[in-house]
Amino acid sequence: MYSASVLYFVCYVPELYANYKNKNVNIYNVPEKVIMLVATILALTYALLNENAELTTNYAPLVLLDAVALLMRLHYAYINHYVLAKTEDINVNVIELV
Numbered sequence: 001m002y003s004a005s006v007l008y009f010v011c012y013v014p015e016l017y018a019n020y021k022n023k024n025v026n027i028y029n030v031p032e033k034v035i036m037l038v039a040t041i042l043a044l045t046y047a048l049l050n051e052n053a054e055l056t057t058n059y060a061p062l063v064l065l066d067a068v069a070l071l072m073r074l075h076y077a078y079i080n081h082y083v084l085a086k087t088e089d090i091n092v093n094v095i096e097l098v
Contacts, residue, residue, distance in 0.1 A: 005058045012065050019072040027077045033070040040066045 019025065040062050047055030 005061070008062065009065065012069070016065075016069060016072065019069060019076065025073050025076045026080055030070070030073050030077055033066065033073050037063070037066040037070050 040059060044056065044059040044063050047059055
């Protein structure tokens with residue numbers, strides 16, 4: 001049980017790094033993280049209702065990881081959609097003026 005948690009955590013580190021390094025996410029990449037977060041919350045709820053300490057220690061850190069990954073994707077989706085779009089509009093207007 002704990003080895004699966006460790007492997008899942010280790011496999012999650014590259015995704016967090018990719019979210020940070022690439023920063024090219026759009027809004028269409030967000031729903032998969034929402035589904036993962038909901039599924040992990042449901043699993044943690046099941047573990048808490050059954051008072052299973054092993055499952056609770058398994059899923060509690062994963063909820064945090066899923067929440068961080070979702071927030072990173074939402075942040076970069078917002079930046080790519082709104083901030084970069086406004087920057088491109090400004091660049092287009094400057095080019096038209098010249």
